[in-house]
Amino acid sequence: MSGQPWDIAAVRAHFDFPERGRIVTNNAASTQPPRELTELYRSLAPGYENVHRGQSSASQAMTRLFEDAHDTVARFLNAPGRRCVALYRNTTEAINAVMYSLLTEFRDGDNVVTTTLEHNSNFVPWYALCRDLLPRFGRRVEYRLARFDPDTGELDLAHLASLIDARTKLVCCTGASNFLGTRPPLAAVRALADASGYAQPNGEERSYLLVDGAQLVPGTFTDVQALGADYLAFSFHKLLAPFGVGVLCAREHLLESSLPFLYGGDMIAEGRVSADRVEYGPLPWKYAAGTPNILGAVVSAQALRLLLDLAQTPERATYFQTERPIEPETVRSAMNRVAAWNRELTARALDRLAALPGLTVYGPRDPARRTSLVAFNVAGHDPHDLARALNEAGVESRAGCHCAALAHRALGLTASCRLSFALYNTPEEVDYAVDVLGRVIAGRRRPRGEPAARSVTPHPQQIGSPS
Numbered sequence: 001m002s003g004q005p006w007d008i009a010a011v012r013a014h015f016d017f018p019e020r021g022r023i024v025t026n027n028a029a030s031t032q033p034p035r036e037l038t039e040l041y042r043s044l045a046p047g048y049e050n051v052h053r054g055q056s057s058a059s060q061a062m063t064r065l066f067e068d069a070h071d072t073v074a075r076f077l078n079a080p081g082r083r084c085v086a087l088y089r090n091t092t093e094a095i096n097a098v099m100y101s102l103l104t105e106f107r108d109g110d111n112v113v114t115t116t117l118e119h120n121s122n123f124v125p126w127y128a129l130c131r132d133l134l135p136r137f138g139r140r141v142e143y144r145l146a147r148f149d150p151d152t153g154e155l156d157l158a159h160l161a162s163l164i165d166a167r168t169k170l171v172c173c174t175g176a177s178n179f180l181g182t183r184p185p186l187a188a189v190r191a192l193a194d195a196s197g198y199a200q201p202n203g204e205e206r207s208y209l210l211v212d213g214a215q216l217v218p219g220t221f222t223d224v225q226a227l228g229a230d231y232l233a234f235s236f237h238k239l240l241a242p243f244g245v246g247v248l249c250a251r252e253h254l255l256e257s258s259l260p261f262l263y264g265g266d267m268i269a270e271g272r273v274s275a276d277r278v279e280y281g282p283l284p285w286k287y288a289a290g291t292p293n294i295l296g297a298v299v300s301a302q303a304l305r306l307l308l309d310l311a312q313t314p315e316r317a318t319y320f321q322t323e324r325p326i327e328p329e330t331v332r333s334a335m336n337r338v339a340a341w342n343r344e345l346t347a348r349a350l351d352r353l354a355a356l357p358g359l360t361v362y363g364p365r366d367p368a369r370r371t372s373l374v375a376f377n378v379a380g381h382d383p384h385d386l387a388r389a390l391n392e393a394g395v396e397s398r399a400g401c402h403c404a405a406l407a408h409r410a411l412g413l414t415a416s417c418r419l420s421f422a423l424y425n426t427p428e429e430v431d432y433a434v435d436v437l438g439r440v441i442a443g444r445r446r447p448r449g450e451p452a453a454r455s456v457t458p459h460p461q462q463i464g465s466p467s
Contacts, residue, residue: 006341010314012424014306023429026398028178028215028373028420030237034306036320037241041299051294052266052285066294069301070284075326076304077232078223079249086248086255086287087297091214092121094233094248095172097261097287098210099125104259105201106134106169111142113163113207114172115155116406117182122172122212123406144168150411153180153363153370157188166197168207175216175232179404179416180363181346181370183220186211190228202257214238215371218422219342221335223328224249236296241303243296248287255283262289308334310423338423342372345421345430349374352434356441362416373420375402378441383417386440390417393436395429 012018014034024032044065049058051066070082079085088094112126123145130143146160155173164171171193176183193207200206213234216222224232231254235246260267260280267289272279280286305319308326311334312318319326347367353359358379364370377383387399399417401408408414419433 006337007314008341008424008426011310012426014310014314015424018424021394023395023432025419025421025425025429025433026396027422027425028238028371028402028418029398030242031218031240031422032424033242034240034303034310036306037243037299037303040302040321041243041295044295044298048295050291053270062294062298065298066292069297072301072304072326073247073249076331077217077249078225078328078331080225080252083252083283084224084249084255086250086284087292088246088248089244089293090237090246091119091212091233091235092246094246095121095210095212096125097248098231098233098250099129100261101258102170102208103129103133106139106141108139108141110167110169111144111163111165112170112172113144113146113160113168115146115148115160115174115184116410117148117155117174117177117180117184118172118404118406119174119178119212119214120403120405121214122174122210126172145406147410148180148182148407152365153177153182155182155184155189157185157192160189161192164192164196164207166199168193168196168198169200170208170210171196172210172212174212175214175222176220176371177363177404177407178215178371178373179375179402179407179418181373181375182363183216183369183371186227186229202253208254215373219335219339219372221332221339223332230254236300236303239300239303240307241296241300243300244293245296245300252283255287260287260289262287265290266292307338311335311337341423342421343367345425345427346370346372346374348427348430349419349421349434352431353437356434356438358441359437362411372422373418375416375418377413377416378437381441383415386417386437389440390433390436393432395419395433395436397433 015032016035017024017032047058049056049062051063070085073085074082088097114123114126126143130141134141144163146163147156148154149156173184173189190209193209196207197205198207208230210231211229213232217234218239230251232249267281267286269279269281302320308319309317350367353361353376359376361374361376383399387397390397397417397419400415402418
């Protein structure tokens, strides 16, 4: 299957946005929903009921779908089972859940190590922990920031190693930067965390590892057991399903022993509340306080099955809305195809952008060492003006610090412009976006009478073919 062409026309046929002439290249922020997911959401609404507490047929049916959704997420990640999967609203909330669950375990003199590559959501919670929360309890805990090479965008592993010591409770690292595109060597980061010698409450002598997978999971085969991360967080709104669902996949024994993030409702063992004792429910419901986003969870899990179809059999449903088991090799094959297509688009963008005068691209130059985005600046041009000019021509990009303020500051920047690609983008769209930038740099705006967004008629491209 991996040698077959990527049928981009068949993939795009599942989405409504191309019919509006939209050229969507802000996918690192949020991806577009396939038509099947919005239709599935609507079809589930008439049978909606709450989960886990009802005796009605509707409640029992919805509970099965909701619990099956956790199973699907676990199988997609090759996690041991649903007990490892807690659902939240997004990556940010999942990371905060880790922070609060570990809050009382930190000892005076401990530290947390993270990097300047991070999205704000994998730095600010640790800043708050060390500066706002623990000081109120008289505990001194330090956060430490590992730098990156400003020329290559690669994580400085030697500097990271120098920051990790026997008082490092947790190492937090992005799986892929949403600004530089950098994909840190997580196996090497894992090895450094394992060698710290920190004495955890359960007797382990190592630092925990949290991976922000928001940019990693949507375009890369992610096997949590092979990855070796203690915590992995990601969002479905970057994975075709904009229904307010995020995932925390963690080692079962850590979820079992840690305190919950939120209390009340479904996280309580049924009938186990008295004036002097409250018992929590089994995993993963211990981390599901109150009424969850039931329909969002069900449909988001189906997005994973639909993604497998789009990557391998876009003309028919093989996994979507079926009970067909998801095997790791199936996920590996599908996600490798997604990654290869994204790499083709990114390589094309890097090659063509390099020819534009005054344009600086940030991060690794090798598309195989980065995720499917390109952030850049042009001398003499405000990045926000570039994004507005692209929008006038129908290209949806993004300008700003992309919630990666630390990395921008490290490079002496306040903002950059970014193009980010997904499995439904075409080489023609990449070319058009770069052509628009070329006109803007040359001082030529869109000629009067030219349509704001041109219709792109894609054709199947063989992955690996010359650009």
